[in-house]
Structure formats: structure tokens, C-alpha cells
Amino acid sequence: MNQGGYERHEFRRAILKSIVEAQLLRVLVLGGDGYLGWPTALHLSDRGHETAVLDNFARRRYDEELGVQSLVAIEDLDVRAAAWKEVSGKEIPVFTGDLLDADFVYDVLRDFAPDAVVHFAEQRAAPYSMIDREHAVYTQHNNVVGTLNLLFAIAETNPDIHLVKLGTMGEYGTPNIDIEEGWLDVEHNGRKDRVLYPKRPGSFYHLSKVHDSHNMEFACRVWGLRATDLNQGVVYGQRTPQTALDPRLATRFDYDAVFGTVLNRFVIQAVLGLPLTVYGTGGQTRGLIDIRDTVECIRLAVENPAETGEFRVFNQMTESMSVKEIAELVAEHFPGPVQIEHLDNPRVEKPEHYYNVKHTGLIELGLKPHLLSDTLIESMFPVVEENKHRVEPDKMLPRVNWTRAKN
Amino acid sequence: MNQGGYERHEFRRAILKSIVEAQLLRVLVLGGDGYLGWPTALHLSDRGHETAVLDNFARRRYDEELGVQSLVAIEDLDVRAAAWKEVSGKEIPVFTGDLLDADFVYDVLRDFAPDAVVHFAEQRAAPYSMIDREHAVYTQHNNVVGTLNLLFAIAETNPDIHLVKLGTMGEYGTPNIDIEEGWLDVEHNGRKDRVLYPKRPGSFYHLSKVHDSHNMEFACRVWGLRATDLNQGVVYGQRTPQTALDPRLATRFDYDAVFGTVLNRFVIQAVLGLPLTVYGTGGQTRGLIDIRDTVECIRLAVENPAETGEFRVFNQMTESMSVKEIAELVAEHFPGPVQIEHLDNPRVEKPEHYYNVKHTGLIELGLKPHLLSDTLIESMFPVVEENKHRVEPDKMLPRVNWTRAKN
Ligand SMILES: NC(=O)c1ccc[n+]([C@@H]2O[C@H](COP(=O)([O-])OP(=O)(O)OC[C@H]3O[C@@H](n4cnc5c(N)ncnc54)[C@H](O)[C@@H]3O)[C@@H](O)[C@H]2O)c1
Ligand SMILES: NC(=O)c1ccc[n+]([C@@H]2O[C@H](COP(=O)([O-])OP(=O)(O)OC[C@H]3O[C@@H](n4cnc5c(N)ncnc54)[C@H](O)[C@@H]3O)[C@@H](O)[C@H]2O)c1
Numbered sequence: 109m110n111q112g113g114y115e116r117h118e119f120r121r122a123i124l125k126s127i128v129e130a131q132l133l134r135v136l137v138l139g140g141d142g143y144l145g146w147p148t149a150l151h152l153s154d155r156g157h158e159t160a161v162l163d164n165f166a167r168r169r170y171d172e173e174l175g176v177q178s179l180v181a182i183e184d185l186d187v188r189a190a191a192w193k194e195v196s197g198k199e200i201p202v203f204t205g206d207l208l209d210a211d212f213v214y215d216v217l218r219d220f221a222p223d224a225v226v227h228f229a230e231q232r233a234a235p236y237s238m239i240d241r242e243h244a245v246y247t248q249h250n251n252v253v254g255t256l257n258l259l260f261a262i263a264e265t266n267p268d269i270h271l272v273k274l275g276t277m278g279e280y281g282t283p284n285i286d287i288e289e290g291w292l293d294v295e296h297n298g299r300k301d302r303v304l305y306p307k308r309p310g311s312f313y314h315l316s317k318v319h320d321s322h323n324m325e326f327a328c329r330v331w332g333l334r335a336t337d338l339n340q341g342v343v344y345g346q347r348t349p350q351t352a353l354d355p356r357l358a359t360r361f362d363y364d365a366v367f368g369t370v371l372n373r374f375v376i377q378a379v380l381g382l383p384l385t386v387y388g389t390g391g392q393t394r395g396l397i398d399i400r401d402t403v404e405c406i407r408l409a410v411e412n413p414a415e416t417g418e419f420r421v422f423n424q425m426t427e428s429m430s431v432k433e434i435a436e437l438v439a440e441h442f443p444g445p446v447q448i449e450h451l452d453n454p455r456v457e458k459p460e461h462y463y464n465v466k467h468t469g470l471i472e473l474g475l476k477p478h479l480l481s482d483t484l485i486e487s488m489f490p491v492v493e494e495n496k497h498r499v500e501p502d503k504m505l506p507r508v509n510w511t512r513a514k515n
Numbered sequence: 516m517n518q519g520g521y522e523r524h525e526f527r528r529a530i531l532k533s534i535v536e537a538q539l540l541r542v543l544v545l546g547g548d549g550y551l552g553w554p555t556a557l558h559l560s561d562r563g564h565e566t567a568v569l570d571n572f573a574r575r576r577y578d579e580e581l582g583v584q585s586l587v588a589i590e591d592l593d594v595r596a597a598a599w600k601e602v603s604g605k606e607i608p609v610f611t612g613d614l615l616d617a618d619f620v621y622d623v624l625r626d627f628a629p630d631a632v633v634h635f636a637e638q639r640a641a642p643y644s645m646i647d648r649e650h651a652v653y654t655q656h657n658n659v660v661g662t663l664n665l666l667f668a669i670a671e672t673n674p675d676i677h678l679v680k681l682g683t684m685g686e687y688g689t690p691n692i693d694i695e696e697g698w699l700d701v702e703h704n705g706r707k708d709r710v711l712y713p714k715r716p717g718s719f720y721h722l723s724k725v726h727d728s729h730n731m732e733f734a735c736r737v738w739g740l741r742a743t744d745l746n747q748g749v750v751y752g753q754r755t756p757q758t759a760l761d762p763r764l765a766t767r768f769d770y771d772a773v774f775g776t777v778l779n780r781f782v783i784q785a786v787l788g789l790p791l792t793v794y795g796t797g798g799q800t801r802g803l804i805d806i807r808d809t810v811e812c813i814r815l816a817v818e819n820p821a822e823t824g825e826f827r828v829f830n831q832m833t834e835s836m837s838v839k840e841i842a843e844l845v846a847e848h849f850p851g852p853v854q855i856e857h858l859d860n861p862r863v864e865k866p867e868h869y870y871n872v873k874h875t876g877l878i879e880l881g882l883k884p885h886l887l888s889d890t891l892i893e894s895m896f897p898v899v900e901e902n903k904h905r906v907e908p909d910k911m912l913p914r915v916n917w918t919r920a921k922n
Contacts, residue, residue, distance in 0.1 A: 210648060214922060241617060241667040245660055252659065252726070253652055256719075260648040263920030284708040285701060292713070294692060294701060299869070301691040303713035306699070307729065308736075312663075315733055319659070319726040322714065326722055329715075330863040330917050456737040462706070510737050513670030515621060 134158040135410055136220055138207065138258070139228030140200075141185045142167055143360045144274075144343060144402055148226060150350035150357065151403035152410065153198045160220050161185065163229065164206040166250070167360075170236065176367065176503050178360035179376060179495045180346060191356035207254030213261045217269070224270040224410045225262065229254060230316070234278065234455075235366045235506070237313035240514035244312040251316035256323060263331040270413035271335040272406060273324060275317045277395040277425055279339055281308035282461040289469050290321075290337060290421020305421075310457055311510070321421075328419040335418070336409045340402065341395030341425025344371035345484065346491055348400050359399075361491065364503040370394065371434055373504065375485065378442040379492040380499055387506070388453030390432030391460040395425030395467070398478040408473040422469035426477035441485045454506040541565040542817055543627055545614065545665070546635030547607075548592045549574055550767045551681075551750060551809055555633060557757035557764065558810035559817065560605045567627050568592065570636065571613040573657070574767075577643065583774065583910050585767035586783060586902045587753060598763035614661030620668045624676070631677040631817045632669065636661060637723070641685065641862075642773045642913070644720035647921035651719040658723035663730060670738040677820035678742040679813060680731060682724045684802040684832055686746060688715035689868040696876050697728075697744060697828020712828075717864055718917070728828075735826040742825070743816045747809065748802030748832030751778035752891065753898055755807050766806075768898065771910040777801065778841055780911065782892065785849040786899040787906055794913070795860030797839030798867040802832030802874070805885040815880040829876040833884035848892045861913040 135152050139145040140161025153159040163185060171177050183191070189200045201220070205212040207229055217225075230251040231237065237247035255273070262269045280287050283306070292305045304325060307318045320337075327333045346361045362368040363376040374384045397405075405424050414420040429437075432448075439446035453459070471477070478484065542559050546552040547568025560566040570592060578584050590598070596607045608627070612619040614636055624632075637658040638644065644654035662680070669676045687694050690713070699712045711732060714725045727744075734740045753768045769775045770783040781791045804812075812831050821827040836844075839855075846853035860866070878884070885891065 210652075210922060241664065244667070245617075245663055248659060248663065248730075249656065252655060256652055256655065257648065260651070260920050260922060264922060283710060285703040285706045292701075292703065294699075294703075294713075296692040296699065296701075299692045303690060304715065306701075306710035306713050308711065309729070309733065312730070312733070315726075315729055318729050319722075322716070322722055322725055323655075323719070326716065326719070331920055513667050513738055515617060515667060515671060 132156050133223040135224045136222040137161045137226045139163055142228055145228040146359045147348045147351050148403045148406045149200055153200055154350050160201040162203040174366055176364040179363050179498055180358050180361040182358055182360050183356045191354050195353050207257055210257040213257050217261050217265045222269055226406055227273045233367045234311035234313045235508040237311050238508045238510055247313050248316045252319045255320045259327040267331055267333055272409045273337050275321055275337045275339040277339050277341045278314040279307045279309050279318050281310055282458055282463055284462050287465040289423050289466055325419040328417055332417040334414040334416050336414050337421045338424040341397045342369045343397055343399050343402055345399035348403055365506045374435055374438040375488045376492050378438050378446050379489055382501055383447035383449035384435045386431055386435050386448055386450050389459045391430055392457050393428050393430045393463040395428050395465055397425045400478055401426055405470050405475055412473050423465055423467040425467050427479055428463055454509045456510040539563050540630040542631045543629040544568045544633045546570055549635055552635040553766045554755045554758050555810045555813045556607055560607055561757050567608040569610040581773055583771040586770050586905055587765050587768040589765055589767050590763045598761050602760050614664055617664040620664050624668050624672045631679055633813055634680045640774045641718035641720045642915040644718050645915050645917055654720050655723045659726045662727045666734040674738055674740055679816045680744050682728055682744045682746045684746050684748045685721040686714045686716045686725050688717055689865055689870055691869050694872040696830050696873055732826040735824055739824040741821040741823050743821050744828045745831040748804045749776045750804055750806050750809055752806035755810055772913045781842055781845040782895045783899050785845050785853050786896055789908055790854035790856035791842045793838055793842050793855055793857050796866045798837055799864050800835050800837045800870040802835050802872055804832045807885055808833055812877050812882055819880050830872055830874040832874050834886055835870055861916045863917040
């Protein structure tokens with residue numbers, strides 16, 4: 109090989125190396141024992157990223173507190189990680205600890221040295237945050253202080269780490285104008301600015317996410333951090349290509365009135381022969397997303413990081429539907445009789461409202477949405493069928509009321 | 516007196532009684548040991564309202580922590596209340612405790628049964644919140660959880676209580692559009708809504724106020740509470756008609772770089788023959804208000820409560836000035852030579868920016884502003900002169916930097 113050939117060869121090697129390096133990242137998934145954190149960790153690991161998980165198992169303690177459990181039995185996190193090693197040959201290191209423990213957070217960031225941190229680790233049920241004062245305070249404290257600790261730890265250990273943080277579509281409420289992706293171009297009295305999209309959230313939980321977003325935007329502005337805030341819609345589904353590989357890899361499937369999300373709960377009610385419980389008229393509209401799209405959105409955000417100093421926001425949802433439409437869709441596709449029952453809405457929300465959400469950011473990064481179809485819903489029925497002996501039907505009745513404040 | 520005459524008499528008595536009752540309220544001042552809380556309590560008491568104060572003396576502990584003290588010596592709260600009794604004949608009951616202690620908050624509301632609660636009781640220094648992670652977390656926890664406890668306590672004990680809450684003009688940041696009073700009418704893609712004014716605050720302290728505002732708006736919406744959020748400008752001055760009655764009634768006067776507000780600090784620097792320390796170019800503009808107007812604004816808000824379910828916002832400031840202009844004004848009116856020194860700005864903020872604030876709400880309720888004049892500034896010089904032996908000049912140098920995150 110002549111000198112020029114050798115140089116070309118080296119040059120190509122360097123390019124190839126940089127491509128591989130750019131694509132294979134070290135990713136730390138906070139809340140990696142949860143409904144979405146675990147399948148996301150598997151998806152990222154499967155893709156070749158060095159993936160680790162962190163959790164304090166708070167979610168498993170809420171189950172005990174409320175006397176509920178996931179419809180599908182789930183393994184301990186260590187067992188899950190070992191099963192993944194068996195199935196895929198890949199390690200997922202487990203860090204056990206609390207985001208409220210700042211020293212722990214700093215230590216993990218120094219130890220694992222991630223390129224990106226995906227932050228799912230918050231109390232995430234609106235009704236849980238509305239149980240009483242203590243649960244409201246717990247939720248805001250856990251979520252806001254956990255995220256503050258993380259922002260400081262990133263800024264101090266490596267401000268280049270890309271923070272991918274889960275927010276919720278519920279932060280926006282139901283404004284009478286189009287919902288943009290986090291920022292709004294405003295013209296007012298003949299002058300213009302680009303401002304954080306105004307929020308009017310519907311619970312102390314949703315409020316905690318609004319607080320997080322403001323804190324994060326500030327950290328990007330003053331410390332030059334890079335962050336992606338994902339305002340996610342209601343997630344449905346329980347299987348991803350990776351969790352389906354082995355029963356020990358299953359993720360949780362909540363059906364109770366506190367942690368169960370609406371579509372999942374309706375599917376379970378249908379299979380059990382219980383009426384689908386629609387709150388109020390069911391005219392309230394939600395943004396939705398398939399769990400397989402959630403994990404893919406996270407991958408896309410991680411692989412296409414925000415710029416230094418950028419607070420980037422995506423609306424992570426693929427379609428909108430009213431609660432009544434969701435109930436009707438489930439009823440239509442269930443191979444048997446289904447009743448729909450309207451309960452007094454325990455929440456305070458507008459029964460009918462405008463809802464038009466922009467959600468093109470993730471599509472532009474390459475997301476190919478799985479839209480809600482009969483096949484998806486039908487594929488959920490057997491999962492429920494297999495596990496229906498585990499259901500406690502009384503846990504599905506709403507027991508938290510928005511209009512009553514309790515100490 | 517004939518029958519008709521008697522009825523007329525009774526009727527007039529009832530009307531008079533209702534006027535008196537409507538005007539004389541039971542008001543609980545949270546943070547009543549602070550710079551503004553104490554003079555406000557005196558002003559309300561002087562006006563005839565049954566006024567009580569609550570404080571946990573956190574502010575006096577920050578002084579110890581930072582090794583600073585108020586330029587003007589202040590008495591203990593019990594001594595102050597006793598002095599007021601002596602001077603005016605009026606009682607101001609003192610409740611000692613922490614808003615973070617929810618049981619205490621519930622007990623005080625049940626015990627004192629206020630018509631209005633004026634909430635000053637927060638950690639209020641932006642630089643303090645930026646010292647390090649611990650101080651940022653302390654600030655957000657203290658402020659947000661204290662306010663949450665209060666919201667629950669009001670909702671549960673008596674949702675009719677009018678909450679008058681101090682926010683700050685710093686919540687808005689410096690948008691390129693006019694700053695409205697808390698709410699903004701937006702037109703977007705041909706549709707309209709009235710939304711919370713978008714905020715872009717400049718410190719973890721200012722962020723805590725934004726979080727409070729969101730939590731309060733929600734509490735008004737779901738529980739029908741009535742609240743007035745006062746986005747206050749930087750306060751200057753140290754005397755009110757009531758505090759001037761007796762030296763034991765004096766309020767604090769902070770000059771250190773952490774708690775001293777800009778105009779007060781400049782006056783003190785001028786008297787001491789120290790250069791006025793302007794951060795950066797001094798082009799950054801602030802909303803200002805005289806302490807005599809602060810106490811009057813609170814009275815007006817208390818006597819004209821928000822409606823049930825209303826989240827009402829006023830911008831509590833009377834004029835805007837750039838930091839450079841404030842320095843020049845002080846220099847101009849000081850009877851001696853004054854140097855102005857430009858230090859590197861320790862904060863992250865725009866050096867020059869648009870700033871146009873609407874603040875008509877309180878004027879409409881009857882506020883007659885004291886605008887910043889030479890006489891005011893000149894009246895502050897003797898207060899400083901008398902106390903200048905207490906100054907530790909090194910405490911005036913900025914020691915907190917916005918761009919460095921520290922654990
Ligand atoms: N599930 C949905 O439909 C949905 C919709 C929108 C947004 N989100 C957001 O996505 C994220 C994940 O949701 P999920 O459904 O997987 O919730 P989940 O409760 O199943 O998972 C959250 C995990 O975080 C952990 N955690 C909580 N606080 C922690 C702390 N202080 N330290 C360490 N670990 C902690 C919990 O133990 C749990 O395993 C949440 O932030 C949620 O708000 C979820
Ligand atoms: N001083 C200003 O220029 C200014 C400007 C805008 C807004 N404000 C707001 O006005 C309010 C009062 O400001 P200030 O200058 O009088 O402050 P300050 O620090 O002098 O007074 C606040 C008082 O609240 C008490 N407090 C704090 N946390 C408490 C808790 N958890 N429980 C009970 N008491 C607690 C403190 O001990 C202190 O006495 C604050 O909310 C502040 O944000 C002040």
C-alpha cells in the first residue's frame with residue numbers, strides 16, 4: 109500500500125470510528141424500573157447504546173400503599189437485568205438510589221459518565237398527587253427537587269450531558285389556541301417575542317412538570333446545559349419487541365384508578381366484563397401514544413441531542429382522541445358485549461374544548477408512528493385474559509376527588 | 516319615635532354596621548418579622564384591622580449564616596409587638612412557627628380565623644438561592660411547600676379567606692413585549708385565549724415564585740379559592756409613618772450583596788464613601804416601589820378582595836429605572852463626591868433590553884404612588900449616617916456567581 113493509500117485508509121477508519129462513536133452513546137435511564145423506563149432501557153441497549161438504569165423503587169411502594177399491583181407480574185430489577193443479559197448478551201448496570209440524595213446522583217454521574225440522561229424518575233399519577241396535602245407535597249418535592257439535584261449534578265460534573273426529560277401533555281391543559289411545541293411566537297401591541305408556551309395544568313402532578321420545565325429552561329440559559337423536554341401524551345400498550353422476548357422482561361400494566369391510564373384501563377374493563385368507566389361526558393380530549401413509539405421517541409431524542417444551551421421541547425404524542433371515542437373504539441373491537449358507564453368526573457376539567465396539538469418535531473427526527481388501530485387493541489386482549497385472575501375490580505373506581513382539599 | 520322612624524333607624528344602623536364590618540378585617544401577616552411584613556402589619560393595625568403576625572425567624576438565621584446584619588438594629592418580634600401596644604394601644608398577636616409545618620398552619624388559621632392572609636414568608640434573595648445546590652433546593656422547598664401547605668389549609672378551613680401573596684417582577688424576566696398584569700390575551704393562528712403571562716425568571720428564587728403562581732392559579736380553579744398575586748418591584752426606603760413612631764418599631768435595612776436591594780445598597784455605599792457597585796453596564800432595568808407604597812398596596816388588596824375562584828394579579832411597582840440611572844440619581848443627590856464602579860455582572864441577564872410594564876391595577880384601587888425623588892433619597896442619608904458604625908464593607912461585594920453550579 110502506497111503512502112497516499114495508507115492515508116486514505118486511515119482517514120476512512122477515523123470517519124467510520126467517529127460515526128460509530130457518535131451513534132453508540134452511554135445512556136443513563138432514571139426511573140428504569142418503571143412502566144416506560146424499563147422498556148426504554150431495553151430498546152436503547154438493543155440498539156447498542158451502553159445503557160444503565162437507576163431507580164429507588166418508589167413506584168413499587170406506592171403499589172403497597174394503595175393495595176394495588178400491576179396486572180402483569182413484574183420481576184425485580186436485578187432479575188430483569190440478568191434476564192436481559194441472558195437473552196441479549198448485554199449488560200444493563202443497575203444503580204439503586206434516590207434522586208433526592210444529591211451525593212448519590214453526583215456519584216452515579218461520575219461513575220457511569222453518561223452522554224445522555226433520560227429522566228423518567230418522577231411520581232407520575234395525577235390522582236395520586238390529589239389524594240391529600242401530603243401526597244401533593246410529596247409529588248412536587250420528589251419531582252422538583254429530584255430534577256434540581258440532577259441539573260446541578262450535570263452542570264457540575266459534565267455540562268455537555270444531554271438531559272432528556274419526560275414532561276406531559278397535561279401541562280398545557282386545554283387552551284383555546286393551538287398547542288405548539290413548548291415555545292410560542294407571540295405578537296403583542298406590535299412587538300414580538302418567543303416565549304415559553306403558557307401552561308394551565310390540571311393537577312399538582314402536572315404542575316410539578318411545569319415547575320421542572322421552568323427550572324430546566326433556566327439551567328440551559330445560565331449554565332449552557334442542553335435539554336430536551338418531552339411533553340408526552342397518555343401511553344397505551346404493554347409490549348415492545350424487547351419485552352416480548354422473555355416473560356421476565358415484561359413491564360408493568362396498571363389498571364387501578366390512580367395509576368392506570370385510560371386506554372389500558374378500558375381494555376382491562378372490557379375483558380373483565382366490567383363497564384368502561386368514562387368520567388363525565390367523555391368529551392375531554394387527550395393526546396395518545398403507543399408504548400413502542402415512546403421508546404422510539406426517546407431513542408431519536410438521545411441520538412439527536414439538543415444544542416449546547418438549548419431547551420428543546422417536543423410534544424411526544426401521535427394522535428388525539430376524546431375519552432368517549434377511546435371507550436367506543438375499545439367497545440367496538442372487543443369480541444363480546446361491552447357497557448360504557450358515565451361517572452361523575454372526579455377531576456376538574458372542561459367537558460368539551462378545543463384541542464389541536466402540533467407534534468411534528470419527533471416525526472422530523474424520523475418517528476414512524478403506530479396509530480391506534482383495531483389490531484393494537486385486539487393484541488392487548490390476550491395479555492389481559494392471561495392475567496385476569498390478578499385483577500381487583502374495586503381498585504378501578506375513582507377514589508380521589510379534585511374538588512376536596514384534605515390534610 | 517314612630518314605627519317608620521324606628522325602622523329607618525335600624526336600617527341605617529345595619530348599613531353602618533356592614534360598612535364597618537366590611538372594612539375592619541382580621542388579617543394574618545405571614546413573614547411578619549421581615550423587612551416588609553412588619554411595616555405592613557403596623558399599617559394594617561393602624562388602619563383598624565385586627566392584625567396578627569406569623570414568622571419562623573428564618574431571616575434572622577440567614578444573617579447569622581452569612582455573617583451580616585441589618586444596618587438598622589431591629590428588636591425581637593415580641594418587643595416590637597409590645598412597643599406597638601404601648602404606642603398605639605393595639606395588639607398584634609405573634610404566632611411563632613414554620614409554614615412547612617402544616618399542622619401549625621392549620622391550627623393558626625383555625626385559631627385566628629382571618630379574613631385575609633398576607634403571605635410574605637419566603638426566602639426572598641436571588642443571590643441566596645444561587646449560592647449552591649443546597650440553597651437553591653432550600654429556597655424552592657421553603658417557598659413552594661410553604662405556599663402549598665397554606666393553600667390546603669385555606670381550602671380546608673375556610674376557602675373564603677382571601678390570600679394576598681407576594682410575587683416579584685423578576686418572574687417575568689425581560690420579554691421583548693409589554694408586561695401585562697399576570698394574564699395575557701393571545702391571538703394565535705386566528706384563535707384567542709387569555710393565558711397566564713409567560714415567565715422567564717432569572718434565579719432559583721424567582722423561579723420559586725413562578726411555581727407558586729402556577730400552584731395558586733390551580734387552587735383558585737379547582738377549589739374556588741380567591742387570591743391576589745402581587746408581582747412586586749424592588750423595594751426601597753426604610754421608614755413608614757408607623758415605624759417612625761418609635762425606634763423599637765424600626766424595620767430591617769439590608770446592605771449586603773445577598774439581601775441588600777439595589778437602591779438601598781447604593782445609598783449606603785454613598786454615605787460610606789464607597790463606590791456604588793453597578794453590575795455590568797447597568798443597562799438592566801428594574802421596576803421599583805417605595806416601602807410606603809408597598810404597605811399601602813397590601814391594604815388596598817386586602818380591602819378589595821379578589822372574587823371567589825379568581826386568581827388576580829397586580830404588578831406592584833410604580834416606576835422603572837435602569838440600574839445605571841439609579842446609581843446616577845443617588846450620586847447626584849448625595850451631598851459629597853460619589854464614585855460609580857462597574858463590576859462584572861455576576862448574574863446572567865441581558866445588559867440592554869426592552870422593558871415596559873403595565874401597572875394600573877393598584878392605581879385603580881386608589882394607590883397614590885410616591886415616585887422616587889431627591890427628597891426620598893435625601894431622607895435616607897441620615898438613617899445610614901446614624902448607623903454607619905455597623906457596616907462591614909466587605910459584605911457588599913458580590914460573592915455569588917450565576918454561571919457556576921456548586922453542590
Ligand atoms: N405513563 C404515561 O402514560 C405517561 C404519560 C406522560 C408522561 N409520563 C412520564 O413518563 C415518566 C415515566 O412514567 P411511567 O409511567 O413509566 O411511571 P412509573 O411510575 O412506572 O415509573 C417511574 C419510575 O421512577 C422511579 N422514581 C420515582 N421517583 C424517584 C426518585 N426520587 N428517585 C429514583 N427513582 C424514582 C419509580 O420508582 C418508578 O420506577 C414519568 O416522568 C411520567 O410523568 C408518563
Ligand atoms: N424586598 C424586596 O425588594 C421585595 C421585592 C419583591 C418581592 N418581595 C417579596 O416580599 C416578601 C417579603 O420580602 P422581605 O424583603 O420582607 O423579606 P424578608 O426576608 O425580610 O421577610 C420574609 C420573612 O418571612 C419569614 N419566613 C421565611 N420562610 C418562612 C417559613 N417557611 N415560615 C415562616 N416564616 C418564614 C422570614 O423569617 C422573614 O422574616 C417576599 O416574599 C419577597 O419575595 C420583596
